Amino acid sequence: MTAEWMGKSALEEKLNNLNFKKKLILFYLFCVLVPLFLTDGIILFIFMRNETAELQTRMENMASAVQYDLSYTLEEAASEITSVYLNRTLNEFLEQNYESALDFWEASLEITDMAYFETGSTTSGDGWMVLYGDNDSIVNGGHFYSLSDAKDSEWYQRLENSDLAMVLCYYYVGESDPSAASQRRISLVRWLNYYKDLQSDKLVRLDLDYSALVRRLTNMNYDLSVYICSGDTILYSNDGHSATKADFDCLSGTEKTGYELDYTIYGTTLRILVMEPENSIPAFLWGHLPWILLMIAANLMLPLFLTFAINRSLTTRIQELGGAFEQVNSDSLKEIENVRGTDEIGGLMRNYNRMVRRQQELIRTVYKDKLERQEMAIARQRAELLALHSQINPHFLFNVLESIRMHSILKKEDETAEMIERLALLQRQNANWSEDSIRVSEELRFVDAYLKLQQYRFGERFSYEIEMEKECEDLCIPRLTIATFVENACVHGIEKKPSQVWIYIRVYRKDDWVCMEVEDTGVGMEEAQVASILEKMRTSEIEELVNSKHVGMINACLRMRMRTKGMVEFELESEKGVGTFFLLRVPISTFKKKEDVQDDESTVGR
Helix, strand or coil: CHHHHHHHHHHHHHHHCCCHHHHHHHHHHHHHHHHHHHHHHHHHHHHHHHHHHHHHHHHHHHHHHHHHHHHHHHHHHHHHHHHHHCCHHHHHHHHCCCCCHHHHHHHHHHHHCCHHHCCCCCCCCCCEEEEEECCCCCCCECCEEEHHHCCCCHHHHHHHCCCCCEEEEEEECHHHCCCCCCCEEEEEEEECCCCCCCCCCEEEEEECCHHHHHHHHHCCCCCCCEEEEECCEEEEECCCCCCCCCCCEECCCCCCEEEEEEEEECCEEEEEEEECCCCHHHHHHHHCHHHHHHHHHHHHHHHHHHHHHHHHHHHHHHHHHHHHHHHHHCCCCCCCCCCCCCCHHHHHHHHHHHHHHHHHHHHHHHHHHHHHHHHHHHHHHHHHHHHHHHHCCHHHHHHHHHHHHHHHHHCCHHHHHHHHHHHHHHHHHHHCCCCCEEEHHHHHHHHHHHHHHHHHHHHHHEEEEEEECHHHCCCEEECCHHHHHHHHHHHHHHCCCCCCEEEEEEEEEECCEEEEEEEECCCCCCHHHHHHHHHHHHHCCHHHHHCCCCCHHHHHHHHHHHHHCCCCEEEEEEECCCEEEEEEEEEHHHCCCHHHHHHHHHHHHC
């Protein structure tokens, strides 16, 4: 165990000192190339063995098919010979003695009208049937010959020496029949001894059409050489050795026989030889070359491509991770932008980003929070100054004082006193900026006072309605948030419309949001103007308000965005001649009670 452990430890130490690329190359060499030669060699051996088995099966099937075809041909010929063998008329014709050659010729004409002599063997094509009889009155010629003329022939000796009634024989007639279409003969010969009352010797010989036999074998279209042999004599084949004017060829002994089928028919043992294809291994490789190349490519290129892909996947991300850790000595760490993968390296990259974000949060909490609060305090003061400038509207004060003057002349002192009281309330609210936050209920009390003064001014053509849910009363918002939009509705919505105008103010909670609505039935705005104002509400900054003359609503929106850290939504809809609808929606989680706001503001002041 110790030696084994030490061996593993040494191997791991060596591997630990190699970079990923070298490790993957070693992996490719020992886990891909070496097994490749082994597996491909085994596969090639299996292919070769299967090819050999397939070739052997194919040669067996070819030999069986040739045997069947040849047997069928011989059986058909034998069937025709049997018909002659059983024909008593033919047997008696060969027994009868004729007084003259003319008598024999006349009798032979009647016999040759039979179907046997019209076309020859139907299986062997133009095969030729010849009958022999031991009768001196037979005139040799055509289909009939005297048996005495055949006793010295090779085929007769074969039948004479055989114990069989019918034999298959082959022979070469040579110059004895120079006019014959084929001087090679393959014949079936049979004794005609069926009728015992006929005493003379008789036989029939059916010569198969040699050329037709060769054609039948050739037309099988085998791509391998097939020899029909008897012993070493080649009777015929599909690749030569079938010349009709020459004697039968013999096997040279150099032929590569792939399969041999021997069978005996009518006393002759025939050998069907199927030769092996020349250059079988190169032919096999060439025939399967696309598959071999595909197999080599699959075994070499795909693992190589995968190795490089794995190397790139590992090394590039490890380099990015290493580069990120090299920032440790800098002022701040940066997150890895392109985090990819769900493997261990991808997990390390995500954990690194999580660490960086956590560190940045700690730095922001410990070192930057106070600075941010100071900046917010300065920004709030600047926004408050802008709000003061925007809310002190000389035109508004002039109209209010003019209303007071007119009402003092026309009415009694009590009404004038009430107007002055409400004007004082407005002025106090405008002037009191010691605290930026105000309860929603106090803000709406100020709005109510302001709208009552407007009713004195506009009379019966102006009405308003204020609605507030009870749970929203103590929520704190920036001072003059709602009042700014109400004042804007009065100035731009009521003054320019001579008919009846309403203003509706609603504060309510919907799900997790607090909604503040200001709706008027004034003159409305064009669509382009609405889009421009809404864009400013959502995006304007303090620097833009410093140089702007009309900052009321934009100022209120900016202060609300600062208070909620951007978690606020604005909606503005308007139609020319119909009116304007404004909605300010803030998450309930961003609101604080009055005492919490005072604590925050005192902390910022410190």
